[in-house]
Amino acid sequence: MKLSQRITDINGGGSDGWGVFYRARRMVAEGVPVTELSIGEHDIGTSEDILRAMHASATGGHTGYAMVPGIDALRRTVADRIATRTGVPTTLDNILITPGGQSALFAAHTAVCDPGDTALYIDPYYATYPSTLRGVGAVPKAIVTSPDTAFQPTRAALAQAAKGATSLLVNSPNNPTGAVYSMATLTAIAETCIANDLWLISDEVYDTQVWDGEHISPRSLPGMADRTLVVGSMSKSHAMTGSRVGWICGPSDVISRLIDLATNTTYGVAGFIQDAALFALGQGTAVEETVAAPFRRRRALALAVLEGQNIVRPVPAQGAMYVMLDIRGTGLSGEAFAEALLDAELIAVMPGESFGQAAAGHIRVAMTVADEAFTDALKRLVRFAQNHAKVDAK
Ligand code: PLP
Numbered sequence: 001m002k003l004s005q006r007i008t009d010i011n012g013g014g015s016d017g018w019g020v021f022y023r024a025r026r027m028v029a030e031g032v033p034v035t036e037l038s039i040g041e042h043d044i045g046t047s048e049d050i051l052r053a054m055h056a057s058a059t060g061g062h063t064g065y066a067m068v069p070g071i072d073a074l075r076r077t078v079a080d081r082i083a084t085r086t087g088v089p090t091t092l093d094n095i096l097i098t099p100g101g102q103s104a105l106f107a108a109h110t111a112v113c114d115p116g117d118t119a120l121y122i123d124p125y126y127a128t129y130p131s132t133l134r135g136v137g138a139v140p141k142a143i144v145t146s147p148d149t150a151f152q153p154t155r156a157a158l159a160q161a162a163k164g165a166t167s168l169l170v171n172s173p174n175n176p177t178g179a180v181y182s183m184a185t186l187t188a189i190a191e192t193c194i195a196n197d198l199w200l201i202s203d204e205v206y207d208t209q210v211w212d213g214e215h216i217s218p219r220s221l222p223g224m225a226d227r228t229l230v231v232g233s234m235s236k237s238h239a240m241t242g243s244r245v246g247w248i249c250g251p252s253d254v255i256s257r258l259i260d261l262a263t264n265t266t267y268g269v270a271g272f273i274q275d276a277a278l279f280a281l282g283q284g285t286a287v288e289e290t291v292a293a294p295f296r297r298r299r300a301l302a303l304a305v306l307e308g309q310n311i312v313r314p315v316p317a318q319g320a321m322y323v324m325l326d327i328r329g330t331g332l333s334g335e336a337f338a339e340a341l342l343d344a345e346l347i348a349v350m351p352g353e354s355f356g357q358a359a360a361g362h363i364r365v366a367m368t369v370a371d372e373a374f375t376d377a378l379k380r381l382v383r384f385a386q387n388h389a390k391v392d393a394k
Contacts, residue, residue: 006115010131018127020338024348035377037365038348040175040321042239042291050238050280057275066271069259070097070247074278078232078247081281085207086220093252096259097277099244099269101205101233105132107265108229108248109167111258112199113138117166122153123356124324126175126203133169141165144358147326150316151177151358155188162196173206173215173319176355176364180213180318190221200224205233205246208288211299212318219249226251236321237288238280245269245277295321298367298374305378311385321367324352325381328361330388338363340388345380 021038028034069075075092083090098104105128113119115137121129123142133140143161145151151174162168170189172181181189193200200218207215219228233246248258262268280287302323306314315324327337334351341347341363350366352359365381367374 006135006137010135012130012134018354020335020342020348020351021354023339024342027342027346032346034342034346034348035369035373036348037367037369037374037377038350039368040236040366041241041368042236042321043294043368043370044239044291046238046240046243047287049283050240050276053279054243054272054276058272062271062275064271066268066274068263068268069255070095070269071271071274071278074274074281075247077278077281078249082217082230082232082249086217088217088220088225090249091252094249094255096248096255096262097269097274098246098248098262099266100235101203101231101246102128102132103244103266104231104233104246104248105129105169105201105203106135107258107261108201108231108250109133109136109138109169110261111229111254112167112201114166118164119167119169120161120165120198121169122171122174124151124174124176124352124359125356126171127354129169138166142356144356146358147315147362151179151324152181152185153189155192158188158192159195162192162198165196165198167199167201168193169201169203170218171203171206173210175206175320176322176350176352176359177315177324178317178320178322179315180210180215181218182213183216186216186218186221190218190224193227194223198227200228201231202228203231205231205236206320207232208237208285209292209295209321210319211296212316215319229254234277234280237291238277239291240277240280243273243276245273294371295367298371299323301371301375302365302367302378305375305382309382309386311389312382315362323365323367324359325363325365326361327363327385330385332361332388334359334361334363337385337388341381341384345377345384347377347381349381 119138229250234240311329313326352362
């Protein structure tokens with residue numbers, strides 16, 4: 001039987017650079033002691049008190065169908081959190097609770113793109129972006145950034161890509177590069193959207209992980225609140241990846257349409273998960289800082305290990321739980337480096353190429369193992385790179 005083109009086209013075909021990740025997972029399953037610095041999963045679980053709140057809600061009976069847009073208290077709490085952080089008036093009518101940020105990305109693009117519309121995104125990108133855009137029937141078009149501009153998109157590149165497009169997807173703090181977009185970059189993004197009548201989808205799931213600079217939501221820039229859909233999530237901020245709870249914040253008429261979509265797709269998020277999220281947000285920013293603290297610490301450890309050599313160069317890691325390393329000094333591609341590192345040192349990292357062409361010759365290191373193991377792995381990684389560069393130079 002024939003399947004729809006939309007579903008068979010989702011993955012786009014070709015090598016996606018995830019081979020190292022899957023090989024490492026197979027090795028771990030066979031008992032090989034691989035240090036996994038590949039995916040964005042905290043090394044701590046969801047905290048005990050959030051789990052207790054979840055359990056109390058479930059045993060208290062909140063196991064039936066929950067309100068499709070989200071329970072009022074959670075929508076209101078998310079709205080207040082956004083209003084406080086951005087200064088943009090935001091109410092419960094601006095919020096849809098979703099099963100995580102990923103489904104929010106899909107829903108947001110479904111809301112604004114018709115089949116065949118051009119949907120822009122920035123390269124390097126979070127791995128699902130092009131497939132999410134294809135999944136809604138849009139035609140993905142990358143705006144390629146450069147290590148020379150710290151992977152921030154330039155005004156010229158934005159303007160060139162924008163003509164005839166429908167939407168632009170941005171992500172700051174950025175996965176995989178760790179870039180936190182500057183006010184100048186965000187102003188260029190906003191002005192490009194306004195000049196070309198684009199929707200902006202702003203993926204802000206790492207908004208609590210900023211090490212250098214300041215997170216500014218582009219929704220707060222002049223003229224942007226009516227054309228921006230912000231994607232948020234409890235996954236990274238509260239180590240609730242498996243709970244699948246996030247949100248879209250946008251104009252109330254768009255949220256109202258998105259509720260129609262949710263009614264016919266997810267039918268909302270489990271009530272006990274929403275109660276746990278409500279409890280977690282109610283704990284204030286101290287909890288978010290506690291969850292973020294290991295990454296802040298390990299970023300400093302990484303920069304210390306990388307000092308005093310220039311074969312492995314860090315891209316300015318301003319935010320998120322990754323450091324991106326430029327390994328072009330070894331003469332290897334990111335993919336060849338990652339494959340060889342796994343064989344030689346039993347360390348799994350992601351090749352830059354899995355995140356687009358702009359990240360070729362780079363690797364992404366997730367800071368998701370305990371400090372000592374992390375430092376040790378990075379030292380071995382640097383030694384491996386230096387040895388390789390020497391062999392290459394001979
Ligand atoms: N956006 C970015 C940039 C991510 O890195 C991730 C997950 O790694 C997501 C969205 C999706 O997160 P979730 O669906 O867990 O909220």
